[in-house]
Amino acid sequence: MTTANMVITGAGKRFGFHLAQAYQQRGFQVYVSYRTHRPQIDELEQLGVNCFQADFQDDEQIQAFIAHIHSQCQTIRALIHNASDWLPDNNELSPSQTLSRMLQVHAQAPFCINHELAPLLRASAAKENGSADLIHMTDYIVDKGSKKHMAYAASKAALANLTLSFASLLAPEVKVNNIAPALLKFNDYDDTAYRQKTLKKSAMQVEPGWQEGIAAVEYLLQSVYMTGRTLHLDGGRNVV
Ligand SMILES: NC(=O)C1=CN([C@@H]2O[C@H](COP(=O)(O)OP(=O)(O)OC[C@H]3O[C@@H](n4cnc5c(N)ncnc54)[C@H](OP(=O)(O)O)[C@@H]3O)[C@@H](O)[C@H]2O)C=CC1
Numbered sequence: 001m002t003t004a005n006m007v008i009t010g011a012g013k014r015f016g017f018h019l020a021q022a023y024q025q026r027g028f029q030v031y032v033s034y035r036t037h038r039p040q041i042d043e044l045e046q047l048g049v050n051c052f053q054a055d056f057q058d059d060e061q062i063q064a065f066i067a068h069i070h071s072q073c074q075t076i077r078a079l080i081h082n083a084s085d086w087l088p089d090n091n092e093l094s095p096s097q098t099l100s101r102m103l104q105v106h107a108q109a110p111f112c113i114n115h116e117l118a119p120l121l122r123a124s125a126a127k128e129n130g131s132a133d134l135i136h137m138t139d140y141i142v143d144k145g146s147k148k149h150m151a152y153a154a155s156k157a158a159l160a161n162l163t164l165s166f167a168s169l170l171a172p173e174v175k176v177n178n179i180a181p182a183l184l185k186f187n188d189y190d191d192t193a194y195r196q197k198t199l200k201k202s203a204m205q206v207e208p209g210w211q212e213g214i215a216a217v218e219y220l221l222q223s224v225y226m227t228g229r230t231l232h233l234d235g236g237r238n239v240v
């Protein structure tokens with residue numbers, strides 16, 4: 001039985017790091033991209049994860065990552081677009097530069113990577129009538145918008161629309177879905193007031209942690225029917 005390959009972008013910290021660690025330990029061969037080299041990358045490499053440095057703001061580095069995956073894999077069981085830049089609109093860039101930056105990482109990179117690696121996803125599905133998954137990490141605010149992160153929200157909405165198109169293009173061999181958290185984990189810099197205010201926005205009023213996202217990935221990988229859809233991980237924000 002050959003080892004299944006999983007490709008995860010943006011695994012240098014937080015969810016991407018924990019997801020890569022979890023699936024390498026479950027027996028997958030995990031391939032990741034990272035932008036900043038942190039101790040977490042050394043930890044992943046010690047586990048056997050194949051790590052490749054790429055800043056998706058640079059098209060040549062997107063292409064280099066694609067070429068690297070092609071050189072390493074003949075099939076891909078799951079490709080997870082996790083890389084993301086949560087840039088507020090109020091920053092030192094112009095509005096035009098902010099939107100371009102957001103679209104580059106959340107839409108341009110996944111669009112190019114998906115087109116180039118789709119044959120490897122199909123090859124995984126063709127193997128012993130297996131299956132393959134493309135997962136886009138979007139965000140609850142795709143359906144709501146955001147006063148402070150307009151460019152980020154619009155770019156994640158573009159990613160969510162790509163899910164519909166790729167789901168149609170790649171079915172039935174490859175399932176394509178969004179995971180849309182409202183909250184997985186706060187950032188260390190989030191103060192108590194922000195945390196309390198955010199928790200009150202959901203019915204469950206808890207910070208679920210990375211395992212909530214890992215469980216969502218696991219559900220999608222074992223599904224034989226879910227495609228073109230969104231797993232909303234929002235603690236019941238719609239019922240508050
Ligand atoms: N955490 C949460 O509560 C929520 C998360 N999400 C989504 O879930 C996913 C995981 O979230 P989380 O772990 O918190 O995200 P983080 O912002 O903590 O990490 C994102 C990763 O993407 C990398 N990245 C950012 N820009 C680029 C780029 N230009 N090229 C390559 N890599 C890049 C970062 O690299 P570097 O290490 O260099 O910074 C980082 O490792 C994201 O897609 C996020 O939008 C959605 C809603 C809530």
Ligand SMILES: Nc1nc2c(c(=O)[nH]1)N=C([C@H](O)[C@@H](O)CO)CN2
Nearest residue numbers: 084085086139182183184185187198
């Ligand atoms: N790339 C990221 N996207 C998002 C993050 C993050 O840390 N990195 N965090 C959030 C927040 O959890 C927000 O949903 C509630 O505080 C949203 N997206």
